Amino acid sequence: MVKRKICVVTGSRAEYGLLYWLMKEIQQDEEMNLQIIVTGMHLSPEFGLTYKIIEEDGFNVDEKVEMLLSSDTSVGIAKSIGLGIIGFADALERLKPDLMVLLGDRYEILAAAQAAMVAKIPIAHIAGGDTTEGAYDEAIRHSITKMSHLHFVTNEEAAKRVRQLGENPKHIYNVGSPGLDQINRLKLLSRSEVERSLDFKLKDKNLLITFHPVTLDDQPALRQFHELLDALDSLGADVGLIFTKPNADSDGRILIKMIDDFILSHPNAKAYNSLGQLRYLSTISHVDAVVGNSSSGLYEVPSFKKPTVNIGDRQKGRLQASSVINTEPIKEEILKTIHLAFHLDCSNVINPYGDGSSSNRIVKHLKEIRDYKLLLKKHFFEVNVK
Structure with a gap:
């Protein structure tokens, strides 16, 4: 044959x-x-x-x-x-x-x-x-x-x-x-294993953040991301912040520099070029919410019964689970939505993207x-x- x-x-x-x-x-x-x-x-x-x-x-x-x-x-x-x-x-x-x-x-x-x-x-x-x-x-x-x-x-x-x-x-x-196949087949890392792998001590509350450039929005990615960083700063040092860096789209390098500068003054935050699937999915399982504008917040995160704070219009029009909370790229709105996510019950969420x-x-x-x-x-x- x-x-x-x-x-x-x-x-x-x-x-x-x-x-x-x-x-x-x-x-x-x-x-x-x-x-x-x-x-x-x-x-x-x-x-x-x-x-x-x-x-x-x-x-x-x-x-x-x-x-x-x-x-x-x-x-x-x-x-x-x-x-x-x-x-x-x-x-x-x-x-x-x-x-x-x-x-x-x-x-x-x-x-x-x-x-x-x-x-x-x-x-x-x-x-x-x-x-x-x-x-x-x-x-x-x-x-x-x-x-x-x-x-x-x-x-x-x-x-x-x-x-x-x-x-x-x-x-x-x-x-x-x-993307859901990985969740079914991988043996995810425990909380302590995630901490060792990331070289990062998780806090009582933690967020996983991925924000990619927006290519058609009237408001520049730089301004939107600045609003997000201001909101994260307002959460205080008791919230752990785990960043995955953005794609190589327009203005992607500007956002990477902004992340690096933010990390320097925030010991409760750390950034990674790439977590890989095992670390990424394992991290989702141990944080309290996923924040940003990545499609993963709509595709994979609902399967973990965790909330997604979806910022801006980058994912507008996609099918969404009830665990996805949309917010404008404005500091006060983002902050309010993150606090809502911290208290959102996602135990009965059904992922609309398959089994x-x-x-x-x-x-x-x-x-x-x-x-x-x-x-x-x-x-x-x-x-x-x-």
Whole structure:
């Protein structure tokens, strides 16, 4: 039997965490040959050279596509996309995969999708159909959907949106979020193990904070993040603050410097380039709330029965559990919402993004399709939208 080559692309630590168990399932399947391309932040010393974590996890990295420029301006990011397309074109010519698997909505993934489309490589896209009105990720995600041939969505609302984009209903699968697979399969660290791993003593109350740049908001990321830091400062030294640093988006480096400066004057706070999935999920299980504007606050955190303080519009439009509390990026509002989160009962929260069996479902559907090349010629499917 000739194994089919399934190429998975990952460009960030968070994305890799979502893809981990799917990659394991493909790696262990006797009908498939896993290929891995790493790009973006994985290859940046500034963001921790996280491709090494992938290798330590027992995966072979087949190709590295360097595309990040040192600039995080809009011009720098646009040029990075161009470099990515060139790099992916060369990598795909060498690997010649039968199918490419992409997740999400980052600009690195857009570059991979464009190269695969022109190379006539069918694309399976995970997490299409979601909405994030506060970031240009929204347009990127829908663009990747139109370049893709198989759609593994995380919820039924997302499936409806993909159908509205004219995609074949037979190739739209509601599999849930693959990020929940980690929660079901990992043995999480105890409180003392988290403290040792982080080299940080947890307080009576603790917050996990991740704030990414907002790319479409009228209020600059710098100003929004300043409001958040002022709110955190007002909590006092009795609240432990654990920061994970932001993505390599526009103004990302400015936010990183602001975090570093904040840490210097706050002994109750510590920051990390990358926690990795085990430490990240374990930390969620031992803090009192997650604060910021990361999609993880909507996807994974509700499964821990913990509240999410979701700031601003970056995740606006996404399906939300009852444990998610939205707030404006204003100091007083953020502070009020954090105190509300400290007292919120999340014991009966249901995560709307599935049951943690996404990876199994995706591999099952991939194996049901005998010839991926037949997917390339797409027909626009009209739907009645009232």
